[in-house]
Amino acid sequence: MQPVTAGTQPGRTPKPLPTWIKLRLAAITLVKRSRLSNVIALPFGKILKLDAPANEIAAMEFVRANTTIPVPKMLDIYEPQPDGSAHILMTHVPGTVLSYALPKMTTVQIQSVVSELSGYLAQMHQLVQPAQAPAPASQAPTIGGTAQGPGYDHRLGPRVWGPFHTVADFHSYLRFGEPLEDWVHEPAVVEVHGKPEGEYQVRFSHADLAPRNIMVDPKTGKITGIIDWEFGGWYPEYWEYTKMHCAPRPQWEQWFAAIDKEEGIQKYPKELAAEEAIWLRAGPFGYV
Structure with missing residues (x-):
């Protein structure tokens, strides 16, 4: 569609x-x-x-x-x-915001929410990017917003960006346009951004799956809604996982532990390490 x-x-x-x-x-x-x-x-x-x-x-x-x-x-x-x-x-989406419910939930209940979420992630990541006509059959998937135009994600500052037609171009933007040679002291960045084109699939992502954007039934713990799709779009496959860990909060420790334990959620530790290195260098004004 x-x-x-x-x-x-x-x-x-x-x-x-x-x-x-x-x-x-x-x-x-x-x-x-x-x-x-x-x-x-x-x-x-x-x-x-x-x-x-x-x-x-x-x-x-x-x-x-x-x-x-x-x-x-x-x-x-x-x-x-x-x-x-x-x-x-x-x-109106019924239920309670998960960030409010977490302190009262048991470890088993939190794990159940994450397990249910993993099923929704599987559906989301199987979505196919609609072909843009006219476009050559060999054209790589676009990295950008839902309709394959510019994207927006507060991880990348207050402005829209892209779209990009290669993961390498997106990675270059993440590095502020700096050549990979300037990141030799950040081995995770060099490894991840140095991978050949095609190593990462481009998938649809919510890009802000924090507890504040997940609604649950306080009685059953079932997910009743996922909200705030402002950053939704097409990203390298690791983006959903790394964005889950962006700006972590101590009160969400059990949430992150449940994510790491859930077999249905693919983990990207090296990509997260690369992102953390870039976050550290970017500071609050890196993409302004």
Whole structure:
């Protein structure tokens, strides 16, 4: 299935925000006397996300149409902008954010969540990148956003990047364009980025599978939804694993232990070591 964006939603005509939603937002602003959050709970089990990026819209629709992964169902699109962003009306995902539930969960329960997650990852990583026409049959898969345009991931700064047509070009971007010879003191980077083209498959990834983006049923521990698909797109196969470990928190130690124990999740220790070396050199402003 071809990924869809805010401007190409089949059967949906973008429209202005309904008056009842505008009144609701005005009331919230008046009561809280502060700037609105970009995610607003509405009556009747609905959620409004303001200024959702085009890539998040495309990622949710693509995954929902091609897997059984529980993602919010999009109901309507309002006020699309030239950059493809729009306000989106979605179904509310039931359950509790996993990051809130973790402290009360047993090791067995956490392992069960990770096991269920591994099944969803397997589905996601089997998604096929739609062919872009006209394109030569030999063209390598694109590394970038869901619709194979520019990607976005806060790991790479506040701007969009790419798309890239080789893993080597993506790796060069990760190194700030510096030649591999400048990284001789980081053997993991040299080893990973020096691998021949084709060594890594390009797979669809959520790219931010932290406990804050996973919803669970507090009674059963079953995953009820995976949210925040803003970074979703096509990446080298190790990206999902290394991004899980980006900016770790001490309170998530049991989560990481469960990931390392889960046989259904492929581990990429050398790639993680390479990423950690780059994170250290990049600092907070490496890709600004």
